[in-house]
Amino acid sequence: xxxxxxxxxxxxxxxxxxxxxxxxxxxxxxxxxxxxxxxxxxxxxxxxxxxxxxxxxxxxxxxxxxxxxxxxxxxxxxxxxxxxxxxxxxxxxxxxxxxxxxxxxxxxxx
Amino acid sequence: xxxxxxxxxxxxxxxxxxxxxxxxxxxxxxxxxxxxxxxxxxxxxxxxxxxxxxxxxxxxxxxxxxxxxxxxxxxxxxxxxxxxxxxxxxxxxxxxxxxxxxxxxxxxxxxxxxxxxxx
Numbered sequence: 001x002x003x004x005x006x007x008x009x010x011x012x013x014x015x016x017x018x019x020x021x022x023x024x025x026x027x028x029x030x031x032x033x034x035x036x037x038x039x040x041x042x043x044x045x046x047x048x049x050x051x052x053x054x055x056x057x058x059x060x061x062x063x064x065x066x067x068x069x070x071x072x073x074x075x076x077x078x079x080x081x082x083x084x085x086x087x088x089x090x091x092x093x094x095x096x097x098x099x100x101x102x103x104x105x106x107x108x109x110x
Numbered sequence: 111x112x113x114x115x116x117x118x119x120x121x122x123x124x125x126x127x128x129x130x131x132x133x134x135x136x137x138x139x140x141x142x143x144x145x146x147x148x149x150x151x152x153x154x155x156x157x158x159x160x161x162x163x164x165x166x167x168x169x170x171x172x173x174x175x176x177x178x179x180x181x182x183x184x185x186x187x188x189x190x191x192x193x194x195x196x197x198x199x200x201x202x203x204x205x206x207x208x209x210x211x212x213x214x215x216x217x218x219x220x221x222x223x224x225x226x227x228x229x
Contacts (some may be wrong), residue, residue: 002154039155044205047219064116088152099147099160101157
């Protein structure tokens with residue numbers, strides 16, 4: 001059971017928009033930054049969003065992040081078939097003194 | 111170019127030990143916290159441990175406390191994970207990751223090394 005809660009799967013058509021939610025508590029999301037990662041099987045995870053809503057260099061602005069209270073959201077617009085992957089939220093949990101991730105959300109582009 | 115290259119994975123019997131290594135290049139290694147993150151077959155990402163720049167602070171996920179030790183050698187630009195008393199549920203791909211922008215954020219990842227615990 002993951003500390004952060006994500007939906008197991010989301011889907012949308014090419015060109016459409018999708019959001020992925022991530023729910024936590026005051027000891028993790030509520031008082032720390034959220035990050036989002038894209039993971040394709042057999043490859044290294046890639047950082048998409050850091051500090052709730054910032055994009056590293058090279059990440060297109062189709063990817064966005066937001067945070068409110070103890071929850072965060074990843075948004076992806078202009079969906080492409082290449083976006084099919086597993087997406088994870090992550091942060092630090094101050095009570096556990098440990099890094100924590102969501103269970104992952106599988107994105108299907110129909 | 112930042113590179114993190116893991117090694118040391120393999121097949122080990124339950125109760126056995128393994129030492130994973132991660133060689134870093136392309137950045138000033140001694141400036142960063144470093145972490146190990148794993149993914150068991152069919153499961154999600156799980157943070158395992160991290161270590162401060164000078165090695166003076168270390169944190170572990172509860173399931174590996176007392177069985178695993180993270181360490182680093184800044185002269186060799188390397189971070190290690192010594193795993194003892196291995197169990198079947200330690201079977202996973204182990205990733206080395208650099209903690210970048212803030213605590214618990216991983217901005218660079220290696221390709222991973224597979225650890226299989228089985229008799």
